[in-house]
Amino acid sequence: MITSINMQPTMRHEAIPAKSGNVFLSASVLNSSLFPLIPGEASVYLNNIFIAKSSVKAVSPNERFIFSLGIDHAVKVDYKPALEFTEKIGTIAKWSSITHEQKIIIKNTKDERILITVHEHVPKTNDEKIKVNLISPVLDAKGAEGAESQDSADTPSPGARLNSAHNLEWTVEVEPHQESELLVKWSMEYPIEAIVSFREQF
DSSP states (O other): OOOOOOOOOEEEEEEOTTTOSOOEEEEEEEOOSSSOBOSEEEEEEETTEEEEEEEEOOBOTTOEEEEEEEEOTTEEEEEOOOEEEEEEEOSSSOEEEEEEEEEEEEEEOSSSOEEEEEEEEOOOOOOTTOEEEEEESOOOTTOOTTBOOTTSSSOOOSEEEEBTTSEEEEEEEEOTTEEEEEEEEEEEEEETTOOOOOOOOO
16 A cells, blocks of 8 residues: 655764764654555655665554664764873772773754764773773663663663663753763773773774
């Protein structure tokens, strides 16, 4: 059956500023009709302007799905140089301590409020001798470590959480023509003789 369906999308932005200065826009759409959508190719328009062709999976009634809308050049992310402070602690047992601070500035030049999720790596260790503490931001009550990623079609709620890969997902709303400053701060303590190396995984 061929029919016309009006759906109200929720726009969401995502960025991994440690990897790229681009901000990506997608639309989370609820199939609020009584009709299933069959898989196939779709033409995507934003503000009556053709964006791209995309593949649509099979979507059941009352199921959400996502359309990628590419890079949104009206939203900027400024990834400031990180600050690190190292000190030696302890009198008998010597420990090294690292405090890492990362500022991320989000600039919204659009005429509307945006919802954006920023992904930032936070170290994780399986060695009980190494202690990692996330100082900022404060995680949501539902943001416990090991939660599933927000890559699903569900619209994320404002707040900070750690996903199953121990990456920080920080979702904020930014008003039109405003900017928001995020501060990611963590500390690490480890035996002074230990050799610590970092590996990022997104």
